[in-house]
Amino acid sequence: xxxxxxxxxxxxxxxxxxxxxxxxxxxxxxxxxxxxxSYLNPAEVDVKWLARRIxxxxxxxxxxxxxxxxxxxxxxxxxxxxxxxxxxxxxxxLTRDLGGMKLGGxxxxxxxxxxxxxxxxxxxxxxSALSKVADRARAAGVTLNLEIVNRFxxxxxxxxxxxxxxxRDTGASNVFLHLDTFHMNIEEADAGLAIRxxxxxxxxxxxxxxxxxxLGTGSIDFPAIFDALVAIGWDDYVTFExxxxxxxxxxxxxxxxxxxxxxxxxxxxxxHAHQFITLGLDTARRKAELVQxxxxxx
Numbered sequence: 221x222x223x224x225x226x227x228x229x230x231x232x233x234x235x236x237x238x239x240x241x242x243x244x245x246x247x248x249x250x251x252x253x254x255x256x257x258s259y260l261n262p263a264e265v266d267v268k269w270l271a272r273r274i275x276x277x278x279x280x281x282x283x284x285x286x287x288x289x290x291x292x293x294x295x296x297x298x299x300x301x302x303x304x305x306x307x308x309x310x311x312x313x314l315t316r317d318l319g320g321m322k323l324g325g326x327x328x329x330x331x332x333x334x335x336x337x338x339x340x341x342x343x344x345x346x347x348s349a350l351s352k353v354a355d356r357a358r359a360a361g362v363t364l365n366l367e368i369v370n371r372f373x374x375x376x377x378x379x380x381x382x383x384x385x386x387x388r389d390t391g392a393s394n395v396f397l398h399l400d401t402f403h404m405n406i407e408e409a410d411a412g413l414a415i416r417x418x419x420x421x422x423x424x425x426x427x428x429x430x431x432x433x434x435l436g437t438g439s440i441d442f443p444a445i446f447d448a449l450v451a452i453g454w455d456d457y458v459t460f461e462x463x464x465x466x467x468x469x470x471x472x473x474x475x476x477x478x479x480x481x482x483x484x485x486x487x488x489x490x491x492h493a494h495q496f497i498t499l500g501l502d503t504a505r506r507k508a509e510l511v512q513x514x515x516x517x518x
Contacts, residue, residue: 222455222458223456223458224251224253225252225255225256227460228243228255228256228258230460230490235261237269241273243255246490247279250490251494253279253457255282256281256284259285262314267314267317271319280319281315281318282315282320283318285311285326286326287327291307293305293328293350295345296341296345305352309353312356312362321363322362322457323357323362323364323365324423327366327367328377329374329377336375343389347386351391351392354395355392357394358393363396364392364394365398366397367400367403368400368404368407370407373476378403378407379414380418381417383421384418384421396421399422399425400425400461401427401428401429402432412445415445416451424457425459428462429462432482433462434492435460436496442496458501460497464486465478
């Protein structure tokens with residue numbers, strides 16, 4: 221049975237104690253099991269307080285991020301690579317200190333549209349750097365989940381197959397794929413087949429619509445997604461992610477091209493998503509049971 225998470229940017233882009241508390245309360249009240257935070261700065265957030273509140277509400281937590289250009293671990297500049305490793309190490313420490321076990325996002329290169337093709341040197345540099353971070357993350361009990369994103373947000377990992385190749389090159393046992401239906405809808409030949417192919421290396425799943433708004437109101441074939449997740453026996457987190465320019469912070473809005481307000485009532489949005497994902501996975505399970513039943517005569 222999969223567990224449901226929600227991205228904190230559904231609730232707020234702020235990180236004040238009051239905003240974090242409201243995000244935690246909304247997540248808990250609507251029946252989600254996990255809250256995902258992005259870009260939390262330990263220097264600006266009371267990490268001990270936040271970890272305590274997460275525990276008191278019985279929630280799990282995940283951290284996601286995207287490396288900045290000045291911390292691109294695929295760079296030809298060793299100082300930039302070193303800075304990127306330090307950024308990843310700090311994110312691993314934050315994940316651990318909040319009681320989480322999953323760090324996801326664009327961890328292998330800078331987040332943003334690149335102006336030149338990926339080179340073998342950049343690939344090898346990234347793999348080498350991330351392998352070292354993975355060793356330290358393993359000691360902290362944290363997995364690194366590489367988000368597979370569309371061509372306008374990275375030139376390195378755009379398909380699950382590319383992610384699998386990258387993971388093989390790291391040789392690390394705690395590096396997995398972070399799949400996102402929004403990105404898969406753009407890049408994969410068949411999202412359901414990609415999920416089945418990558419089954420044992422998937423560590424985290426984002427559910428988002430083609431336009432980032434209400435689930436089921438865009439072009440993504442969610443029945444195929446849910447069928448694939450049930451087929452591989454996925455029982456880990458499925459996290460809802462949705463952005464509106466009314467909520468998301470300015471930096472991420474620009475990088476992900478959030479130009480429209482596709483929703484205004486975030487509570488209704490999150491309630492609908494919880495129902496949509498729960499029903500979608502339940503329907504997929506019922507279909508799977510039907511095709512496996514022979515219904516022989518007595």
